[in-house]
Amino acid sequence: MTDFASTRSAFHLPEGITYLDGNSLGPMPTHAADRVAAMMRDEWADMLITGWNRAGWYVQPRRVGDRIARLIGAGEGQVVIGDTLSIKVFQALSAALALNPSRRVILSDDGNFPSDLYVAQGLARVMGAELRVVAPEEVAAAITPDLAVLMLTEVDYRTGRRHDMAALTAQAHAAGALTVWDLAHSAGAIDVEPLGADADFAVGCTYKYLNGGPGAPAFIWVHPRHAEAAAPCLQGWMGHAAPFAFDLGYAPAAGIERMRVGTPPVIALAALDAALDVWDGVGMADLRARSVELTEAFIEGVEAACPGVTLHSPRDPAMRGSQVGFRHPQAYAVMQALIARGVIGDFRAPDVLRFGFAPLYNDLGDVERAVAALADILAAGAWDRPDYHRRAAVT
Amino acid sequence: MTDFASTRSAFHLPEGITYLDGNSLGPMPTHAADRVAAMMRDEWADMLITGWNRAGWYVQPRRVGDRIARLIGAGEGQVVIGDTLSIKVFQALSAALALNPSRRVILSDDGNFPSDLYVAQGLARVMGAELRVVAPEEVAAAITPDLAVLMLTEVDYRTGRRHDMAALTAQAHAAGALTVWDLAHSAGAIDVEPLGADADFAVGCTYKYLNGGPGAPAFIWVHPRHAEAAAPCLQGWMGHAAPFAFDLGYAPAAGIERMRVGTPPVIALAALDAALDVWDGVGMADLRARSVELTEAFIEGVEAACPGVTLHSPRDPAMRGSQVGFRHPQAYAVMQALIARGVIGDFRAPDVLRFGFAPLYNDLGDVERAVAALADILAAGAWDRPDYHRRAAVT
Structure with a gap:
């Protein structure tokens, strides 16, 4: 217990x-203050640039991602940390659309957090997609055979209403669509399991129930079946197969690492890593x-x-x-x-x-x-x- | 002096x-450790959610942006902080392409930092654009009348070679193209002035010469002539005209605020803000x-x-x-x-x-x-x- x-x-x-x-x-979490202070003093101040190797800054997005994976019922190597939730929504949605190239319809609901809809609207503009928004209770009926991606927030930010992730995902798959789930109000709050629900992509923030601090970075989970195929249009050097070869052409890293973009937020990651200690044994x-x-x-x-x-x-x-x-x-x-x-x-x-x-x-x-x-x-x-x-x- | x-x-x-x-x-900077410790203790720990108003977290990306504006010869309200440099490149480039809709050619050089090229490659894929990459000394000759955007890093990350921002920008404008300048190795290093050079967009990071700490957030500058027209395809709630009205449709905030995307990295911003104190009087x-x-x-x-x-x-x-x-x-x-x-x-x-x-x-x-x-x-x-x-x- x-x-x-x-x-x-x-x-x-x-x-x-x-x-x-x-x-x-x-x-x-009280010890997060000490952890960040130690990071500032012992890592940034004293190690300087060598902290990337010596303090493990470079591998932190993946290492901390693995700690979150347990909390959402996912496996090791399936989650990586970085950016903000809106940006991870953008990556997941663009990757899902690219995996379903013959279709261009995104379905969401009006209980979704507005930023997710704004991201979809901006992406739809350049990818020639159409965003359909229905009431939460009408989602199931709106899953039609032209659907490319079903993009939902599992728990409604206003009402707390929870979608049935497994059922809606199964229905979307049966219609030939992929799913992107926003776990902002799920991760650390409920027994959410995107892998168990057979979802395709999931994203979430860490400053709510995970207690990572104001503006703490986001996370993204990709189902292993898509790990080597997912290709978000937002790609950067930290997601390259060989970031320090400085090749002129992008080649995606293996698996979840390709969802990294720029330099990770090392100070914020120290706070988040400390906050995750409280979850050990929960x-x-x-x-x-x-x-x-x-x-x-x-x-x-x-x-x-x-x-x-x-x-x-x-x-x-x-x-x-x-x-x-x-x-x-x-x-x-x-x-x-x-x-x-x-x-x-x-x-x-x-x-x-x-x-x-x-x-x-x-x-x-x-x-x-x-x-x-x-x-x-x-x-x-x-x-x-x-x-x-x-x-x-x-x- | x-x-x-x-x-x-x-x-x-x-x-x-x-x-x-x-x-x-x-x-x-020595006092950055104290500043971050104070932020953790007095703001996050004690103010909790009220820190967004009481500690000014919400306005920080713009306030800190104004401090950087002075260092790059820009005006107040022209710079905002957030995300990583790769993401700000993505926003600037997508906004520039959208402002020049009849053209789809992006020109850059092979001395550009690879991540900028990766970002352009990913964006070009969805926006139907073409990325041309030439040697740095061939850039001027490659500015042709089909060019949509000239995207360059002013100072080469390997050689330190500096492009003539004003001359190349003038040539690009004469050819009907817009310019996006990456100031990663310029801001805080040299007397860079994108406004004085009549550039269109500029982006930069703050963990190099600005000493904001490992993974410190990036900045974006937009020339005032584009401030009310720029529309990056990467858009989120913090860049909405009324973020807390929770409208379902995106409407861009006035001016530079629209370049914000998700929740700002408050802990990292405390470190950066402290680091900028050293610049007062420089x-x-x-x-x-x-x-x-x-x-x-x-x-x-x-x-x-x-x-x-x-x-x-x-x-x-x-x-x-x-x-x-x-x-x-x-x-x-x-x-x-x-x-x-x-x-x-x-x-x-x-x-x-x-x-x-x-x-x-x-x-x-x-x-x-x-x-x-x-x-x-x-x-x-x-x-x-x-x-x-x-x-x-x-x-």
Whole structure:
């Protein structure tokens, strides 16, 4: 059994804060600060350029990728780290389109994170493709025989609704399409297994449930059957078969290494690598059970104590990830009032209060405090203050 | 007058090391370690998600971009930070091709850094373009009326040869083409001015002469005449006009902000921001004069004391950047022998000894020590040891 009291103690959780926004930015594992400081001092400062070999900077994207592979049920050598999630979406989507050259239709849904759609729109423009966007519940019916790629985010960033990855992938394959899955709200949150679901490509970020720090790099997984054939149009020297031969022509590296592009973000990788230490010994079935326990307790508590909000997430835990959304007409102001009381969730336009539950550090005490604060704010109308309606640049 | 003794004292330069590889990875400004530690502790750990507003993470790519703008003679609001250099090349090149839709020929040279060529090859595949690669001295003659984009690295990564940016840009414009300049070996090294040269796009990295740390993010500059028209095919939510409205359709942000893609690398940006402090008060004319002084002294010293090597860089300082290359048939082993004596330069295939001179921290003492070590190694044949011939993974 995973000891979640022990994983919780690995994090710096500020005094007086109930943090339910780890689905936006995970908190800092305490030892990540020491690890980054050591990297700065012992590696960059003292090794200088020799750190590429001596400190293993060069192999870090693959080594750290292997650590993430375990968390998404993938094998060694199937995941590599780098860039941002939007860029990894671009690579995966362009590689998938190239593998299915006789078709040009990309299907996604309007619950996908908008940046994934923006990436698809930009890529479609140059690759002569068409992006179709339907409602999440209409995806299955929209898988038609002209489809090149089905591109979805498994867990909806607003509602927490979870797609059935295995079923939709099987349906897409039967129609002759490939699949690209965004695991932004899955990796480290639920028992996701793109390999088990027979998906083709998967991508994700590491600053949410994996706690890699603000702007931590992304990851990409490629099914082994495509590893030697995938050819994204975004290609750079670190993904070359022989980067230091400085050939004038590109030749892809073997396997997942070809998904590397430029120089890896070494400082950020030190923070991410430290954050992944907390996952050692965490079982994914335990993670999922704990996630369901927390989200169920939160829904039950809010529905009992907080009239005026309505559940925005699927009621069946099998249909959702590790977050819960409630709607309220003044959701923005209500969230400001919660934050003022130390309960940090997230507002998502137009009217969603979003609460993420990260089994690694959230517990039933967090659930209890959040429910009590929300009940109190709604009962007293405490959200109706001018300063709670004033919107900040980043919401 | 810039006080280069003072800027040198801002860096952590390991005892016994003569560092002439800042054109590959700049050394750590001592206070960058404190800055990153403070960012981890006071921002990520304590502010959590509120750091996006409270600590200014969201505006950092533009704010730090403005600091770099001064170093490349550009104006405020013309530069933004993010991603890696290869990705910024991809964005600039795709935007330039889109601005010149009736033409599909990209011209570059074989002295360009290979990753730029790999990026162009990948992009050309999907945009139906053709990449022509000629020798650096043949570029001017190859600017033909069918050219869409001239894409060059100003300073050759092996020889240090400097292209005439203003003249080639004028010639490209006269032929109806746009220009994309890679400033990897220019920014922080020489008095480069893409705006003054009337270039269209410029990109660069920050881990070389700007000392942002291993894998530090890249920058992109767009001439103001293109700022509201440029549309790279690689587009993401941080470059959207209203990122937090979560619209389903992409609408580019005003000006340079549209060149942002995904979430910015906040930890890495703290290191880079600290590194840029050292540039406050540095005059670009002083920088250039100091660079010429150092490289001239090195060439003179080596040619006087080191038979067996031949100058690989242009002899005229006006024709080169801030690095010097010498050729030797056993360059790899010679460089290992130099490194063993604490003189760190770089080997570049097939036979180049490369030495970078960074005015911010290199001085005439470094030149003297490097010349003496090289002379001694060559005179004694000290490079001819089996372990000096054994190649490491990253060279």
